[in-house]
Amino acid sequence: MTYFFRTRKYSAALSATLLLFTTQCDLAPDYRQPDLPTAEVYPRNTPLDTQLPAISTIAWQDFFPDAQLRGLITQALANNRDLKIATSRVEEARHYATVQGASLYPQINANAIGGKFHTPGLSRYDGANSTLTFYSGSIGANWEIDFWGRIRNMEESAFQQFLGSMEGQRAVATSLVAQVARTYLADRAYNDQIAIAEQTIETRKESYRIVKRRYEVGSGGKLDVTQSYALLAEARQQFHQLQQLREQNLNALTLLVGKPVSLPAGSLSFSDLYLSQPLPAGLPSDLVLNRPDIIQAEYALRAVDADIGAARAAFLPRVMITAAGGTSSSEFNALFGGDSATWNFMPVISMPLFNGLRNLGNLKLAEARRNTAVAEYEKAIQTAFRDVADAMAARHWLTSRIEETKHQIAALQERTRLAQLRYVSGYSAYLEVLEAQRDQFNTEQALVQLHQAYLTSAVDLYTALGGGFPKAHTIHTEQDDETTDKPHPTKTPQLPPAKRSING
Known part of the structure; x- marks a missing residue:
């Protein structure tokens, strides 16, 4: 029974999170x-x-x-x-x-880092010089949720x-x-x-x-x-x-x-x-x-x-999510080993307080x-x-x-x-x-x-009276070979909702 209620609690939290992500104001x-x-x-x-x-x-x-x-x-x-x-x-x-x-849409990027890092002895407690080798590869995403x-x-x-x-x-x-x-x-x-x-x-x-x-x-x-x-x-x-x-x-x-x-x-x-x-x-x-x-x-x-x-x-506050997943290791051969995986997930909320009006x-x-x-x-x-x-x-x-x-x-x-x-x-x-x-x-x-x-x-x-070209007609010149349909209002003197692809 405890497991059942715990599952219901997690499901409710997940549903609330999804609702927050999908419900947006205009x-x-x-x-x-x-x-x-x-x-x-x-x-x-x-x-x-x-x-x-x-x-x-x-x-x-x-x-x-x-x-x-x-x-x-x-x-x-x-x-x-x-x-x-x-x-x-x-x-x-x-x-x-x-x-x-x-x-x-999310902005997705791939990153790869490889190199050596030298630390002088003066900065170490034991006074010994140190040289480290580091390799890393990751895919990261940044996304501003447009609430x-x-x-x-x-x-x-x-x-x-x-x-x-x-x-x-x-x-x-x-x-x-x-x-x-x-x-x-x-x-x-x-x-x-x-x-x-x-x-x-x-x-x-x-x-x-x-x-x-x-x-x-x-x-x-x-x-x-x-x-x-x-x-x-x-x-x-x-x-x-x-x-x-x-x-x-x-x-x-x-x-x-x-x-x-x-x-x-x-x-x-x-x-x-x-x-x-x-x-x-x-x-x-x-x-x-x-x-x-x-x-x-x-x-x-x-x-x-x-x-x-x-x-x-x-x-209003801006909500951004940064996430990345990848692998890192001090040895290139071990870069894709089982213990080399890395990840991060960082939601960020930014609230404007003062920007000079x-x-x-x-x-x-x-x-x-x-x-x-x-x-x-x-x-x-x-x-x-x-x-x-x-x-x-x-x-x-x-x-x-x-x-x-x-x-x-x-x-x-x-x-x-x-x-x-x-x-x-x-x-x-x-x-x-x-x-x-x-x-x-x-x-x-x-x-x-x-x-x-x-x-x-x-x-x-x-x-x-606007004669010459129908509203859905595309006008071609020598530099334009693409076809793009325009919105075509028909029954009332109202333009239609313009939620359509700009690619025609």
Whole structure:
């Protein structure tokens, strides 16, 4: 019976010890997503159409209809230096999270010692010199038991930063796609404007020839000739200016793509569904799930919550265990004999008493950083809301402006025709023709710019809604051949718990 109770007592002690080792506290605050600091719907929101997919779910390969543009985007994603920098930062964050998490596990080392130790006679009671030979081999382990979650929260903070860096990479890639598309649209617009300028030059050459001929036969004045030539020179100057702007735009495209590009002449005309039809924007709450900069800001908020937990745990005792086992002997041949075994087991408890208010300062610092992270998260949402609203307003008003400008051009063309007839018939001065031609040319150029702005607004709306890359999509560059899956929030505007391997 005595043996039974003694066994029960030892079992209870062992169970309590195991419970102490396995039960751990987490002092990090419970994560609470801040309220959405925007209206519940967008102004001028397009009614949701069940026949159209949500714009943010469309991959960029499907959104852009032009094969040449898709090729440029593909090259940019492979070669752009900004994206390569973002990819490198993902790897930095990945390895930093690995380093932070390594302290959760025992640190095991092997040690071997062998040598002679000489003791002079002066230090011995008998005055005789002594030389000892000693050999030792051991395997030791050091382990900090993370009772209060200090190490786990440090690892969690690093992991959240890693996830945030992946969203940062996605944000850079999304922005890069949009920049390439905008620059490409600008090139197509310059081509159209150059074509209008060339046609205008030919028209004004003919007008100058007629006016000059009338002057030579005595039916016109020299002032008309001078005005006609000035109008021709003006068209040529604008033609050269457009050529300059197009070349500079190509230089910008080369920088984005990361290699020299050469684009043949093309026309600014897209008829694809996603650029010409209403684009459903969804609800502002969708931004929390789709915009990479907002998701990155939320990961940063989660990271500082973990930092607060680590800072709180620093006030509590740290429990460490050091253990080693091995063998030692004065003779190498006897090193592995039966009587040469050695071992040690040393639990250590360290309680911080005074460190110059360092722990308190670290806690206050983490709390202040959380306040900053909350404000940055809310600002990211508000900025995204404005981006979407601006793009939707642009698409709404540009549609009306384009239609009115088309009517204006038709009226100006008729005005130019009538002014030329009146001049040839001698009913008006050439100044009327000059003003009519100039107004028509400027309005035709403005129509191209409006068309470009309308197509660009589709790109802006697509980007503002977080379109381009699904959240679980990995962006590859020439320096990155690994596949890493990102967390994929689905039903609610909440990021999932980030307890997963950083290796994908």
